Amino acid sequence: MNKLLEHKTKSCWELYQGEEEQKEMDDLAARYIDFLTRCKTERETIKYVEEALIEAGFDDYIGSDNCFRSFRDKTIFIARKGKKSLSEGFRLVGAHADTPRLDLKQHPLYEDLGLGMAKTHYYGGIRKYQWLARPLSLHGVVVKTDGEKVNIVIGEDPNDPVFTILDLLPHLAQKHANKKVSDAFEGEKLNILMGHSLSFTKDDEDGDDKAKPSVKRKLLEIFNEKYDIVEEDFFSSEMHIVPAGPARYVGLDKSMVGGYGQDDRSCVFLALEAFLREPEPEHAQIVLFYDKEEVGSDGSTGAKSLFFEYCLEDLIEAWVPGMKMSRIMMMGKALSTDVHAAIDPDYQDVHEKLNSAYLGYGPCFCKFTGHRGKVAANDAHPEFVAWLRNILGEAEVPWQMAELGKVDEGGGGTVAKYLALYGMDVIDFGPPVLSMHSPFELTSKVDLYATSLAFRTFLKS
Missing domain, CATH: 2.30.250.10 (Aminopeptidase i, Domain 2)
Known part of the structure; x- marks a missing residue:
């Protein structure tokens, strides 16, 4: 396959100009605005997810082909059988439902x-x-x-x-x-x-x-x-x-969505949308929505808890009894779906522009998080990054790669390192956001659409 010698990024607005794509984008944004308006706490978010799963025919019982289990109304484990056995690994998408x-x-x-x-x-x-x-x-x-x-x-x-x-x-x-x-x-x-x-x-x-x-x-x-x-x-x-108040379109062209809690409920919404639209995957699919990420992922509903392990143990017993959980974990591939800081026109000095995320250029991979000298970071292996590049390239889904700010100024954490503990391949991936952690965060409508396509590509791979 011929490739350009020099890598050049393209705005997603240039890629999605078709009438059908524009309609899909608008419909997705409308559903997303409704979701943000209705779901302002973890409990409200998990209730929304449960209702969508029940409507789609999922059972609140670990062991059926399409199942889920929630805990304390703040975290939820969702699973669907693939064409291949769970013993051959899974595709996992994780996000957090809490917000500042x-x-x-x-x-x-x-x-x-x-x-x-x-x-x-x-x-x-x-x-x-x-x-x-x-x-x-x-x-x-x-x-x-x-x-x-x-x-x-x-x-x-x-x-x-x-x-x-x-x-x-x-x-x-x-x-x-x-x-x-x-x-x-x-x-x-x-x-x-x-x-x-x-x-x-x-x-x-x-x-x-x-x-x-x-x-x-x-x-x-x-x-x-x-x-x-x-x-x-x-x-x-x-x-x-x-x-107080609803999420809204922003801009004369209604090209952006403004609202509270887009870090990280944008990824919750997009992961759920993608999951429900890929019902016949090759590998087993797992979706995890956590609590407590914004305060260190502690507690019984955070990513440091054993809730994921308990659910997977029951799933293995029902789907592939006798298999070792460790083997299945190490064959898993995961996306820690969290938003990334888009470069702000008025605060460009805190970013390193060659390695920054840009609004409108698609979902962003963050190979490592942490702070300063990559402290407390998951650092995705290049083999996994290459595999992701390949599946997204074949599906013609745009993406970008960035760090969170300048080396000595930026930094942050996600749940990726807690998934990496199990030996699975994992990387942070999600849409860029402006005014992150503010009461009125901004995302691009075209980034939301591209991110949903990327999640679908990963889940069905």
Whole structure:
């Protein structure tokens, strides 16, 4: 096969000009926007995935030809038989469903200066100032002592109120403006404004006829009236503060998608779409959606847990009893599907332009992650990279390869190294994103389309 001596990348917009391709791209983007709007927490995301799998005929039982198992409503294992035995390996796509946010503390509600407030603890790598003075919503679950689960969403319906974090006016911010960003915005000051009106009722238990009117009690009355919960129920809850409102098209040409949580729910959505559209693969297919990636992948639902192993053990027992899990693992090929930082026109100085991802040039391979001297990195083997180049080249699917920023400035981690522990081939691969980890991330519509085609090519290979 003849190849060009010099490698040249091409914009995906040049490659996908056909009417049918444009329609497929638009349809995918519309479904994606709906997904981002509906799924702002791990639990909401896993529920969406479960519903799609059940509709497609999958069983919530490890052992059937098309099966899945979820755990704690935050992580899920999905498998489909291939034409070849599981003993010959598998194709695995993994992504994480969590994303940076603010969590309410266990004692969240308090009152100060006539305002009802809530304390938060931020989750994952955020730039704190981006969360101030913007509409926010509350998503979560409360578990009562009798086991009843109460789902809470406030701030998404157009008739709902929203919440916000107050910001300091510029007239009084001269000292504040001269501080380093890390000092100017404190985690303990990311407090949510929840309300302002007073309750004049008294708690029957305190028996205090002189109880003062209370803003905090007014908030508790509203929670109790709407959700039948009391303050103690916050101890057994997960309450997340996320940006309010739907995902949207961005740009006059509607060429981009803007919304919260695209790192890494873009890969969850695209992996699920690709998986459901490749029902007759050569090798067994496995899809894993994790939790806790943004905070180190710990916990029983993170990539460091043994959930994957437990599921695979049961799958082997049902599909190829007697086979060693170690042998099957070492014959596996995997994509750690996570987004990559696209080079920003206004911050080109933190990137090394020859090895940066560009919006509109397709999904991006990141051969290694980690930081500085490739510390804590999975570094994909060149044999695997060559194999991927070959299957994507034959399918005429565009892609690019990049690092995350300059050597001494960039760095980051994914779940790839936890899959690599098992001896399988694995590399990071996903669409480029602008404004990553912000409340309003941006992806290119054409990159989403190309990424879905790449995932399908890998899964059916």
